[in-house]
Amino acid sequence: MNSNTFSRRNFFAGALGVGALLATTACGQSGGAAGSSAKITWSTWGTPEEGQRFKKFNAQFKTDHPTITATLQMVPSYSDYHSKLLTQLTSGTAPDVFYVGDDYIGKFVSSGVLMDLTPVVDGADAKVKLADFNPALFGAGKTDKGLFALPNDCNPDVFWFDKKALAAAGITENPADLAAAGIWTIETFLGMCAKLAAKGLHGAMFWNYWSTHWSWVAANGGQVFDAAGKFVLPEDPKSVAAIKSLADGFTSKSFTVADTLPDGSGADSLFVSHKAGFYVQGRYGIATAQQSGSKDDYDIAPWPTVSGKPGSSGVAASYLVINAKTKAADAAKTFVGDFLSAKGQTLRLADGGNAVPSVKGADSVVLDGNYPAHAKSFLDMTSAGFEDFAVEAKVPGLSSDVSTAMLGMYQGKTSPADTITAVSKLMQKAV
Amino acid sequence: MTAVLAKTRTPDAPPVERGEASWRKRDRWWGLVFVSPQLIGMCGFVLLPFAVGLVLAFAQWDGLTQLTWVGFANFQAELADPVFLRSIINTLVLALITVPVGLALSLLIAVALDKLRGRTGYLLLYFAPVMTSSIAISLVWQQILRADGPLNQAFSKVFGIPGPDWLGDPHFVLAAVSIVTIWSSLGLNVIIFLAGLQGINPHVLEAARVDGAGAFRTMMAIRLPLLSPVVFFSTVVAVISSFQTFDVVFVLTKNGGPDNSARTIVYQIYDEGFRHFQFGMASAASIILLVLTLVVTAVQLGLQRRFVHYES
Numbered sequence: 001m002n003s004n005t006f007s008r009r010n011f012f013a014g015a016l017g018v019g020a021l022l023a024t025t026a027c028g029q030s031g032g033a034a035g036s037s038a039k040i041t042w043s044t045w046g047t048p049e050e051g052q053r054f055k056k057f058n059a060q061f062k063t064d065h066p067t068i069t070a071t072l073q074m075v076p077s078y079s080d081y082h083s084k085l086l087t088q089l090t091s092g093t094a095p096d097v098f099y100v101g102d103d104y105i106g107k108f109v110s111s112g113v114l115m116d117l118t119p120v121v122d123g124a125d126a127k128v129k130l131a132d133f134n135p136a137l138f139g140a141g142k143t144d145k146g147l148f149a150l151p152n153d154c155n156p157d158v159f160w161f162d163k164k165a166l167a168a169a170g171i172t173e174n175p176a177d178l179a180a181a182g183i184w185t186i187e188t189f190l191g192m193c194a195k196l197a198a199k200g201l202h203g204a205m206f207w208n209y210w211s212t213h214w215s216w217v218a219a220n221g222g223q224v225f226d227a228a229g230k231f232v233l234p235e236d237p238k239s240v241a242a243i244k245s246l247a248d249g250f251t252s253k254s255f256t257v258a259d260t261l262p263d264g265s266g267a268d269s270l271f272v273s274h275k276a277g278f279y280v281q282g283r284y285g286i287a288t289a290q291q292s293g294s295k296d297d298y299d300i301a302p303w304p305t306v307s308g309k310p311g312s313s314g315v316a317a318s319y320l321v322i323n324a325k326t327k328a329a330d331a332a333k334t335f336v337g338d339f340l341s342a343k344g345q346t347l348r349l350a351d352g353g354n355a356v357p358s359v360k361g362a363d364s365v366v367l368d369g370n371y372p373a374h375a376k377s378f379l380d381m382t383s384a385g386f387e388d389f390a391v392e393a394k395v396p397g398l399s400s401d402v403s404t405a406m407l408g409m410y411q412g413k414t415s416p417a418d419t420i421t422a423v424s425k426l427m428q429k430a431v
Numbered sequence: 432m433t434a435v436l437a438k439t440r441t442p443d444a445p446p447v448e449r450g451e452a453s454w455r456k457r458d459r460w461w462g463l464v465f466v467s468p469q470l471i472g473m474c475g476f477v478l479l480p481f482a483v484g485l486v487l488a489f490a491q492w493d494g495l496t497q498l499t500w501v502g503f504a505n506f507q508a509e510l511a512d513p514v515f516l517r518s519i520i521n522t523l524v525l526a527l528i529t530v531p532v533g534l535a536l537s538l539l540i541a542v543a544l545d546k547l548r549g550r551t552g553y554l555l556l557y558f559a560p561v562m563t564s565s566i567a568i569s570l571v572w573q574q575i576l577r578a579d580g581p582l583n584q585a586f587s588k589v590f591g592i593p594g595p596d597w598l599g600d601p602h603f604v605l606a607a608v609s610i611v612t613i614w615s616s617l618g619l620n621v622i623i624f625l626a627g628l629q630g631i632n633p634h635v636l637e638a639a640r641v642d643g644a645g646a647f648r649t650m651m652a653i654r655l656p657l658l659s660p661v662v663f664f665s666t667v668v669a670v671i672s673s674f675q676t677f678d679v680v681f682v683l684t685k686n687g688g689p690d691n692s693a694r695t696i697v698y699q700i701y702d703e704g705f706r707h708f709q710f711g712m713a714s715a716a717s718i719i720l721l722v723l724t725l726v727v728t729a730v731q732l733g734l735q736r737r738f739v740h741y742e743s
Contacts, residue, residue, distance in 0.1 A: 083705035090494045107708065111495035259685070260599060262578040396493075397707035404686065413690070 036067055038331035042097035043073040044318075045081040053348050060347060061338055068331045070097075082396070089113055089323075096326040097335055100149060100319045102387060103210070106140035106394030108321065109148045115322040116146035120333050120340075127337035127344075132359040137317050139387030140394060149319035150340055151358035153349060155282025156315045156381035157211045158300040159189075159204070160289070160372075164274045169195040171277075175301035176374040182309050186219060186245075189304040192277060193254035202276035203254035205267045208403045208410065210388050211314025212280065217242045218312050218386070219303045229391040231427040234420050243409075243416050250410040257410050282316060283378055284354035286371065299372045302381050315385035317358065356382050395430040402426055487714035494708055505715035515716060517691050518699040519723070524605060525612070525695065526673040533613040534665055537620030538658075542650070544621070545628045554625070558618035565615060569682035572611045573598070576683070601692035604684055608693050611679050616672065620665050627661035628654065656740040663739045667731055674724050677701065696720045 044054065051074050058070050073095055075081045082104045088094035100108050108114055121130040133151065141149025161175050171192050178184040193203030206212045214224045222239030226232045233239040249255035256276070258267035271279045272292035279285065289298040305311040320339060322332045338344050342361035349355055349365045356366055356378045366378050392399050402423050409419040463470075488505055492498035509515045540557065544550040560568055575582050576597040583594030597607040631654060639649045655662075677697040680687060687694030687702070694702075696716060704713030 079706075086494045086705065086708060107493070108495070111493065113495050260689075262596070262599065265579060395707075397702075400686070400706065408690070411689075 037069070038067065038328045039069045039071065040097060040326070040328050040331045040335055041071045041073055041095040042335065043075065043081075043085070043095040044099035045075045045078045047076070050354065053353070057339065057344065057347055061335065064338065065331075065334060068334060070335055092325065094323050094325070096323050096328055096332045097339075098321060098323065099152065100321055102139055102317050102319070103393055103399040104396055105149050105319050105321075106390055106392075107396045109140055109143060110394055113324050114148040115324045115326070115329065115332075116148060117150055117322065117333075117336065118147045120322075120336050121147070121150070127341040128359055132342070132361065134358055134360075134382055136383065136385055137315065137358050137387055139317065139319075140390035141319050141321075149321045150336065151317045152320050152340065153345060153355035153358050154315050154317040154382055155284065155355050156378060156385050157215060157280050157282060157313060158285070158302060158377055158381060159304075160271070160279045160281060160285045160298055160300050162271060162274055162277060162279075162298055164294075164297045165196065165201055165277045166192065168274070169199045169201060169277065171195055174299070175278075175304075176299050176377070178308070179301045179304075179310070179377070180374075182307075184301060184304045185308040186304045186306055188308075189278075190245075190249070190254065193249065194252075196277040197252070197254045202256045202270055203249075204278035204280060205256045205258045205261075205270065205276050206280045207267075208257050208259045208407050209316075210392060210399050210402065211316055213243075213246070213402070213406055214386075214389070215303055215313035216246045218314075219305050220245065221306055225389045225391055229389070231391070231424060234424050240416070240420065243420060247409045247412075247416045247419070251412040255410075257407065260407075260411070282354070283356055283366070286352050287354065289372070290352070295371065300374050300377050302377050310380065310384060312384050312386055313381060315382055315387060317387055391427070391431070398426060398430045484714045484717055487710050488718045489711070491709075491711045494710055498711070501711065505711045506719070509712060509715050509719060514691055514694065515696075515699055518687075518694045518696045519719075521605060521691075521693060522674055522676070522695045522697075525609060525676055526670055528605075528609045529612045529616075529673050530666060530669045532609070533616055533669060534620060534662065536613065537617055537665075538624050538662070540617070540621045541624035541628055542654075544625055550625075554618075554622065557621045560615040561618040563615075565678045566682055568615050569611060569679050572607075572614075573683055576607050576610075598683060599689060601688065601690040604688035604693040608676070608679055608683060608688075611683065612673065612676060615679075616669070620669070623661060623665055624658070627658045631657050659739045660741055663731070663735055667728060670727060670731065671724055674720065674727075696723075 044050075046054070051072070054072050054074070058072055061068070061070055075084055078101065081099075082101065085094060085098060085100075094113075118130075120126065121128055121133075128150075130147070134154070137151040137154055138147075138149075139151075141147065141151070159175060163174070166175075169192070173188070173192075175184060175189070175192070178188060189204075196203040217224055217233065217239045220238055220242035222233065222242045223236050224231070224233050224239065233243070246255075250257065256267070258279075261267055261270070267276070267279060268288050268291065270276045271288055274292075274297070279288070281288070285298075285300070286295075289295040292298070302310055303313040320336055322329070322336060326332050339348075340359065342357070342359055345357040345359060345362040346365050349357055349362070350368070352369070352371075353365060357363065363379055366375050387393075388399065392402070405414075405419055405422045405426060408414040408422075409416055414422070487498070489500060489502060490498040491501050491505070544553055547553070574580055577583070578594075578596040578599060582597070586592075586594035595603045597603050635653060635657070636649060639653050644652065675697055676695045680693050680695055680698045681701070684693045687698050697720070700713045700716045700720070703709045703716060
């Protein structure tokens with residue numbers, strides 16, 4: 001054989017050599033924490049602006065823990081995030097640490113793919129203690145088998161209101177003042193919405209998701225699930241009446257479903273152009289108000305109640321978890337501890353951040369800057385609020401299916417009675 | 432030439448046969464090496480997923496925990512689910528709109544371009560959407576079809592009334608999906624039809640002209656029958672393609688459109704698998720889609736004998 005000829009045997013031998021080299025290199029790059037350094041990946045969803053905050057956190061983490069490198073995998077869209085995560089978990093390529101939304105957390109917890117986080121919040125040197133967390137936020141992340149998810153931060157749905165729009169409709173009362181005086185009633189709120197609608201303005205804009213439906217039921221003194229997790233709304237007269245009044249609000253055009261507004265004139269645009277009185281959303285509403293160029297026209301109030309006294313309403317949360325199959329467990333626990341500590345949350349949420357901290361000791365990020373004027377409501381509503389119910393959060397897509405059923409009612413296509421029946425069937429099917 | 436070969440091989444036939452056999456054997460191996468990338472891809476991305484899908488159709492599996500065998504329960508549940516039945520109807524309606532309208536338009540354009548000088552430029556224009564990512568196309572159309580988008584602005588200028596909410600009104604969403612689907616697939620069919628038209632023997636057309644047939648008569652009696660195998664091929668491909676509509680619906684609508692008005696079978700498969708984590712149900716739905724596609728294609732093949740003319 002000519003020495004310049006590349007024989008088949010040589011080719012296979014070469015290929016095997018390259019393969020072995022690559023395999024060895026790959027093993028060396030995996031996140032094993034046995035050596036002095038470790039690499040972890042973590043993933044979340046979010047906007048580019050949120051991505052910048054996370055990168056800032058990563059940089060600080062590297063400074064605090066030079067031996068651990070945390071790499072962020074960001075997915076822009078929340079709706080695509082969990083399907084991608086599921087594929088990664090199935091194929092064994094999931095990140096070491098990842099976010100999970102409150103409507104999926106129950107499923108991930110019950111599937112046994114998450115590590116028990118008790119060691120992260122237990123012990124003298126823990127960066128964040130279990131007692132530091134707002135207990136209302138654990139939701140489906142805490143079970144009798146362990147603590148599998150910890151809330152990153154949260155967003156109570158508050159009533160952002162536009163003083164200018166209210167004034168244009170002849171409304172002289174300030175909802176935040178009424179709430180402070182304990183007379184912020186549903187009747188008063190509905191009266192304001194009717195006046196706004198009569199002036200051709202949007203009364204209140206709601207996002208179609210679990211917090212809207214169930215917060216309204218709670219504000220009216222109703223009950224959605226009982227302590228055993230049974231869907232009791234259809235048997236509770238107050239809840240049934242609440243659903244009917246919610247439907248009436250939408251069909252009478254006092255309320256608007258923010259999701260159905262066209263892109264060019266969406267809820268944000270309407271609110272900043274003073275065409276809506278109320279816009280129900282979380283702390284990320286600060287960014288909306290700032291877009292208007294006159295942010296002092298806006299303030300927040302809690303959900304109104306039948307009595308006018310403060311009640312309980314929905315608090316959206318996301319969770320941080322550790323992949324049970326991570327090869328860098330210690331590094332992952334260190335990362336979670338830092339990320340959720342008061343210092344970590346302050347770093348992520350300060351300067352007009354988009355959420356409310358989930359632990360004690362970081363309240364200053366909400367109160368500093370005194371914006372909005374009644375910013376303390378964020379903290380009060382978080383303390384008194386409730387997370388997505390575990391029964392609903394345990395079944396992927398159920399929350400979304402319920403909202404689809406509710407949308408028909410909001411658009412006047414289905415009656416409240418038929419909608420309650422449809423939602424009951426969804427709950428039964430899911431169970 | 433043949434005689435020369437025969438003459439050279441005849442005296443020592445056995446050694447030549449051995450050499451040829453050995454060459455063929457070697458050739459076969461190299462043939463396998465050359466097709467192996469395609470073969471591996473086919474096994475990895477078509478046959479294996481199909482086999483797994485077939486198995487999963489009879490199981491309950493969420494992708495995270497162990498699967499449980501459920502027999503035909505997934506099929507029963509799918510066929511009793513009004514949302515899935517709605518997706519079947521939507522898929523069929525979409526095919527009934529996009530296939531005939533798309534093919535008719537393509538044929539008209541191909542006929543117009545057939546004798547046109549400088550048709551390459553037009554062909555490039557028509558073919559550009561075929562080469563463009565369907566996601567990019569859908570995103571652009573999403574802006575065009577907005578309630579306050581340019582299409583409706585033009586509509587209200589011309590007719591003096593506001594245009595429909597293409598993506599928000601359940602009565603119009605499927606029409607919007609159809610428009611985008613037809614527009615984006617037009618170019619491919621134009622190319623195929625144009626190739627078919629140019630393959631028609633000019634002597635036949637000349638004979639028809641001499642016999643006094645006008646343009647319309649020539650089209651109906653000569654060109655269309657001779658083009659029927661091409662039309663048949665395009666119809667089969669277009670029907671299968673419309674049964675697989677997903678990306679346009681995914682980008683253009685929120686969750687399959689209001690009231691599931693644009694939810695197609697493939698969207699339903701995605702929704703059940705990746706949003707509800709019900710891979711058994713999703714697999715059952717995909718098997719039902721396969722059966723539906725096979726039945727419709729078989730009907731088309733049956734009709735072929737009656738309507739398709741093959742030149743002997």
